[in-house]
Amino acid sequence: EPEVTQTPSHQVTQMGQEVILRCVPISNHLYFYWYRQILGQKVEFLVSFYNNEISEKSEIFDDQFSVERPDGSNFTLKIRSTKLEDSAMYFCASGREDEQYFGPGTRLTVT
Amino acid sequence: KNEVEQSPQNLTAQEGEFITINCSYSVGISALHWLQQHPGGGIVSLFMLSSGKKKHGRLIATINIQEKHSSLHITASHPRDSAVYICAVRNTDKLIFGTGTRLQVFP
Numbered sequence: 001e002p003e004v005t006q007t008p009s010h011q012v013t014q015m016g017q018e019v020i021l022r023c024v025p026i027s028n029h030l031y032f033y034w035y036r037q038i039l040g041q042k043v044e045f046l047v048s049f050y051n052n053e054i055s056e057k058s059e060i061f062d063d064q065f066s067v068e069r070p071d072g073s074n075f076t077l078k079i080r081s082t083k084l085e086d087s088a089m090y091f092c093a094s095g096r097e098d099e100q101y102f103g104p105g106t107r108l109t110v111t
Numbered sequence: 112k113n114e115v116e117q118s119p120q121n122l123t124a125q126e127g128e129f130i131t132i133n134c135s136y137s138v139g140i141s142a143l144h145w146l147q148q149h150p151g152g153g154i155v156s157l158f159m160l161s162s163g164k165k166k167h168g169r170l171i172a173t174i175n176i177q178e179k180h181s182s183l184h185i186t187a188s189h190p191r192d193s194a195v196y197i198c199a200v201r202n203t204d205k206l207i208f209g210t211g212t213r214l215q216v217f218p
Contacts, residue, residue, distance in 0.1 A: 035206070042211065043154070043197065048204040056204035089152050098142035098161070098201050102154040 002026045004103035006092050012109045016081050021106045023075045025094030032075045033093040033100065034067065036060070043091065049075065082110045114138045117198050117209040124216045130185040132212045134198030137179065144206065145172050145183045146197040154197070157183070188216045 005024045013019050025032055034046040047057045047067055054067065066078045075094070079086055087110045092103040115136045124130055134143070145157040158165050158172040160181065165172050169188075174181040185192055193216050198209040 031204075033205075037152075043199070043206075043208040045205040045207065050204070058205070091154060099156070099159050100144065100206065101156060102146075104153045107152070 004092055004094055004101050006090075006103040006106050008106060009104065010107045010109070012111065013082055015084060015110055019079050019082055019108065021077045021079075021090050021092075021108070023077075023092030023094075023103055024073055025075055025092070026101060027073070029094035029096055029101075031055075031095050031097075031100075032067075032069070033095075034077045035091045035093065035102075036088040037091065037105075038085075038088045046077070046090075079108075082108075084110050086110050113210070114202075114207050115198055115200055115209040117196075117212050119212060120210065122212055122214045124188050124214070126189055126216055126218050128188050128216075130188050130192075130214065130216075132183045132196050132198075132214070134181045134183070134209055135179060136181075136198075136200045136207075138200065138202045138207065140200040140202055142201040143174055143181050144199045144201070145181075146199060148195040148197060148211065150194075157196075185214075188214075190216045190218055192216050 007022045032049040037043045047061045048055045064080045068076050089105045091105045093100040118133045142161045147155045160174045169186045171184040195211040197211045199206040
């Protein structure tokens, strides 16, 4: 059964560094999402992406964040200058219409 | 006030018990999802509902659009059902998540 994959599973970075989180969505899906979950808190929406552009973004998704689908298969989330409060689990999801399938997540630790 | 409220926050059950988790929401939705999150963190989609009722094995999910309420039922619960169950509603292009219900089922 096809699934969403994410790399790396765990990323440790220093404050101020740039990180790129990678996702490979399910191949025939058209909608792509990033969510984050700070430890002990609920999952929060970051951004949705459709037809090669951002369709909606949350207040969290400020100028430090960007998304890209560089080659038609990967879907990346870049954080330009990481802060301590960016430490969280980041989930990618893909789907068609209302359904969404989640990747296993990348745990980002900013020190 | 949270747009998606779940109850209870924590639930403990003996193996074999019938379990109900509730979700209420205050925003317009196009669909409601029930998700399962295990201690490792991964999220698995259990159901997507826009009306009525769905059943998969021992799991049943219902939604009442007029009352803005959904329930997830687990029949004949088993220790492997222990996880966090999350209700999430689709509002425009995003999902809005509840805080989750932590279920522990003891043998």
